[in-house]
Amino acid sequence: MLSPMQLSKKIQGNDSSQRINYLYQISKKVVEKNPVLSAYYGNLAVSVAKKNVLKIHPDIKRQLCKKCRCMLIDKKSAKVKIKNKKKTKYIQVTCNTCKMTKYFPANKGNNHRLWLENPEAIVEIVN
Ligand SMILES: [Zn+2]
Numbered sequence: 001m002l003s004p005m006q007l008s009k010k011i012q013g014n015d016s017s018q019r020i021n022y023l024y025q026i027s028k029k030v031v032e033k034n035p036v037l038s039a040y041y042g043n044l045a046v047s048v049a050k051k052n053v054l055k056i057h058p059d060i061k062r063q064l065c066k067k068c069r070c071m072l073i074d075k076k077s078a079k080v081k082i083k084n085k086k087k088t089k090y091i092q093v094t095c096n097t098c099k100m101t102k103y104f105p106a107n108k109g110n111n112h113r114l115w116l117e118n119p120e121a122i123v124e125i126v127n
Contacts, residue, residue, distance in 0.1 A: 024041075031076060032077065045064075
């Protein structure tokens with residue numbers, strides 16, 4: 001893990017979309033031990049995106065709590081349930097930090113866990 005100094009240098013030194021990816025990964029990394037810190041990085045990622053009029057990748061967006069911006073990871077920081085409504089599958093995600101619940105339709109034929117661990121949105125891995 002990088003020191004906070006190295007980390008902020010790394011965050012400052014990259015373009016905005018890379019910065020968002022870093023923040024996203026850091027947020028994900030710390031969520032189990034420190035959901036408050038995770039929410040802090042989540043908020044930073046969102047504000048960097050807003051400042052630069054960037055769209056956050058939908059996979060990242062899904063993993064952020066709407067309310068506290070904490071990273072939502074099944075069994076770690078959130079509860080994920082599958083609900084059936086009129087032949088449509090819904091994923092219900094409840095944030096353990098602020099108890100906010102959100103729903104979205106499950107993709108057909110997709111395992112509901114896929115989006116939680118989708119590496120597509122990641123540009124570079126922080127070590
Ligand atoms: Zn939350």
